[in-house]
Amino acid sequence: MPTLTRPDSCPDCTAPLDTDPTFPAWCPACEWNLLARPAAPSLLTPREQRREDRAGRRTAKREQAVRTRAELVYEQVASDTPAHRDPAVRLAAALAGLVHLTTLLLLAGSVALVVSGPWPLRVLGAVGLVVAVVLRPRLGRLTEDAAPVERADAPALYALADRVATAVGAAPVDVILLTDEFNAAFARIGVRNRGVLMIGLPLWAVLTPGQRVAVLAHEFGHDVNGDHRRGRWLGSALRALHEWYRLTLPERLTSAEDHFVLVLAGMVQRLVMRVLNGAVAVLLVALDRLTARSGQAAEYRADALSAKVAGTATARSMLETLLLGSTVESVLLRRRNRPVRARGTDHRAAAAELWTELAESVAAVPPVERERRLRLSARALGSVDHEHPPTHLRIRLVGQRPPVTEPLVALADEEAAAIEAELAPHGEKLARELLRS
Ligand SMILES: [Zn+2]
Ligand SMILES: [Zn+2]
Known part of the structure; x- marks a missing residue:
C-alpha cells in the first residue's frame, strides 16, 4: 500500500526527504519511490497472470534492447567515433533506392499497359497508376x-x-x-x-x-x-x-x-x-x-x-x-x-x-x-x-x-x-x- 502520510526521511536509507507536498516523495540517495508502486493485487486468474507476466517480460526485453542501442550510440558519439561514411547509412540509402525503383517500375509498367495493352490490361494499368500515385515519393507538406x-x-x-x-x-x-x-x-x-x-x-x-x-x-x-x-x-x-x-x-x-x-x-x-x-x-x-x-x-x-x-x-x-x-x-x-x-x-x-x-x-x-x-x-x-x-x-x-x-x-x-x-x-x-x- 502507498503511504498516505508523507515521510520526512527515507524509509529505506533514512536520508532526509524533501517535504514539498505538491510533488511525489522520493529519495534522491537510494531512489526509494522513484518508480510508481506496483498496482494493487489484480483479479486475474493464474493463467491470465502468467500471460500478463510473459507480455511484461517481452516489453522489458524490448526496452532493454532500445536502451542498449541508445547507450551504444551515445558511447560512440561521446568518444568521437566519426559517424560519417557509416556503412549502415549506405545500405539504408540502397534500400531506399529499391523503394524508389519499385515505384518507378510500377509507374512505367502501368503507363505502358494503359497506352498499348489490350483493354482488360488497360484497366489493370489504370489501377497500377493509382497505386503508383499513392506510393509516389512524398516530400512532405504543411x-x-x-x-x-x-x-x-x-x-x-x-x-x-x-x-x-x-x-x-x-x-x-x-x-x-x-x-x-x-x-x-x-x-x-x-x-x-x-x-x-x-x-x-x-x-x-x-x-x-x-x-x-x-x-x-x-x-x-x-x-x-x-x-x-x-x-x-x-x-x-x-x-x-x-x-x-x-x-x-x-x-x-x-x-x-x-x-x-x-x-x-x-x-x-x-x-x-x-x-x-x-x-x-x-x-x-x-x-x-x-x-x-x-x-x-x-x-x-x-x-x-x-x-x-x-x-x-x-x-x-x-x-x-x-x-x-x-x-x-x-x-x-x-x-x-x-x-x-x-x-x-x-x-x-x-x-x-x-x-x-x-x-x-x-x-x-x-x-x-x-x-x-x-x-x-x-x-x-x-x-x-x-x-x-x-x-x-x-x-x-x-x-x-x-x-x-x-x-x-x-x-x-x-x-x-x-x-x-x-x-x-x-x-x-x-x-x-x-x-x-
Ligand atoms: Zn533513500
Ligand atoms: Zn532534434
Missing part, C-alpha cells in the same frame, strides 16, 4: 492545423530566427508555424524544398529568452547536422513505405462474400497482402535500425550547435525543461476543467493568463522534482520517441563537451518583448483552442 506566421507580420521573430540560422550555418527559414504542442521542429518540405520551423507555443511560453535561442539553434541545427533520415532520398522513401504499409494492412480487406470462389479469392488476396505487409514492416524496421545511429548522432550534433549558439548552461537547462511536459499538461487540464462561467469572456486576458501560468508553473518546479523527472527519463529509456535520443543522455553529452560560456546569439529584452507582442494574437487563438479541447 499540416493544416498549424498556423503560419508571415515574415511581414513578425519581423522581430524572423530577425531572431535568421540570426540563429546564420550562427549555425543554416539558410534563413522560409516559414514559421505555430503549433499547440510542447515541442519544436524543423523540416524541409515540398518540391521547392522550403525550410519550415515549427514552434510549439506551450514550450515557447515556458522558456527563458536564452532557452528560446537554444531551442531555435537545435532546430536549425537539423538543417546542417547531416541527418540522412530527413534527407530527400531516405525521407521520401520512408514516407512512401509508411504508405505501403498502410495500404497492405490485411484488415483493410472486407470479407463476408458467400460464394465459394469469392471466399477463396479473398483468402488468397489476404495471404498476398499479409506477405507484402510483412515485407514492408521488415524493410521499415531495417531502415530504422540502419539509420538510428546516424540519426541519433545528428541529434547530438544539433545539441552541440545549440550549446555553441546559446551557451552550454542554457542549452542544458532548455533540455531539462523538455522533461517538464507533464507540468504543462496538468496546468492545461486544470484550466480546461474550470466551469465555463469562471473563464470570463476576455479572451486576450485569458490567453495572457494561461501563458503566464504555464511559465510560472514550470519555473516553480523545484530542483529535486527536476532531478526526479531526469532519473525517470533514464529509466523510461525504452519508450522514447524514435527521432531523439533519450533526454538524459543528451543532457549528459552537452555537459561532457568543453563548456561554451559566451553565447553567439543573445536575445535582448526589447527584442524579446517585440517578439512577444508579435506572437500575442496567435497566442490568443491557440490558447482558445487549447482550452476548448
Whole structure:
C-alpha cells in the first residue's frame, strides 16, 4: 500500500526527504519511490497472470534492447567515433533506392499497359497508376492545423530566427508555424524544398529568452547536422513505405462474400497482402535500425550547435525543461476543467493568463522534482520517441563537451518583448483552442 502520510526521511536509507507536498516523495540517495508502486493485487486468474507476466517480460526485453542501442550510440558519439561514411547509412540509402525503383517500375509498367495493352490490361494499368500515385515519393507538406506566421507580420521573430540560422550555418527559414504542442521542429518540405520551423507555443511560453535561442539553434541545427533520415532520398522513401504499409494492412480487406470462389479469392488476396505487409514492416524496421545511429548522432550534433549558439548552461537547462511536459499538461487540464462561467469572456486576458501560468508553473518546479523527472527519463529509456535520443543522455553529452560560456546569439529584452507582442494574437487563438479541447 502507498503511504498516505508523507515521510520526512527515507524509509529505506533514512536520508532526509524533501517535504514539498505538491510533488511525489522520493529519495534522491537510494531512489526509494522513484518508480510508481506496483498496482494493487489484480483479479486475474493464474493463467491470465502468467500471460500478463510473459507480455511484461517481452516489453522489458524490448526496452532493454532500445536502451542498449541508445547507450551504444551515445558511447560512440561521446568518444568521437566519426559517424560519417557509416556503412549502415549506405545500405539504408540502397534500400531506399529499391523503394524508389519499385515505384518507378510500377509507374512505367502501368503507363505502358494503359497506352498499348489490350483493354482488360488497360484497366489493370489504370489501377497500377493509382497505386503508383499513392506510393509516389512524398516530400512532405504543411499540416493544416498549424498556423503560419508571415515574415511581414513578425519581423522581430524572423530577425531572431535568421540570426540563429546564420550562427549555425543554416539558410534563413522560409516559414514559421505555430503549433499547440510542447515541442519544436524543423523540416524541409515540398518540391521547392522550403525550410519550415515549427514552434510549439506551450514550450515557447515556458522558456527563458536564452532557452528560446537554444531551442531555435537545435532546430536549425537539423538543417546542417547531416541527418540522412530527413534527407530527400531516405525521407521520401520512408514516407512512401509508411504508405505501403498502410495500404497492405490485411484488415483493410472486407470479407463476408458467400460464394465459394469469392471466399477463396479473398483468402488468397489476404495471404498476398499479409506477405507484402510483412515485407514492408521488415524493410521499415531495417531502415530504422540502419539509420538510428546516424540519426541519433545528428541529434547530438544539433545539441552541440545549440550549446555553441546559446551557451552550454542554457542549452542544458532548455533540455531539462523538455522533461517538464507533464507540468504543462496538468496546468492545461486544470484550466480546461474550470466551469465555463469562471473563464470570463476576455479572451486576450485569458490567453495572457494561461501563458503566464504555464511559465510560472514550470519555473516553480523545484530542483529535486527536476532531478526526479531526469532519473525517470533514464529509466523510461525504452519508450522514447524514435527521432531523439533519450533526454538524459543528451543532457549528459552537452555537459561532457568543453563548456561554451559566451553565447553567439543573445536575445535582448526589447527584442524579446517585440517578439512577444508579435506572437500575442496567435497566442490568443491557440490558447482558445487549447482550452476548448
Ligand atoms: Zn533513500
Ligand atoms: Zn532534434
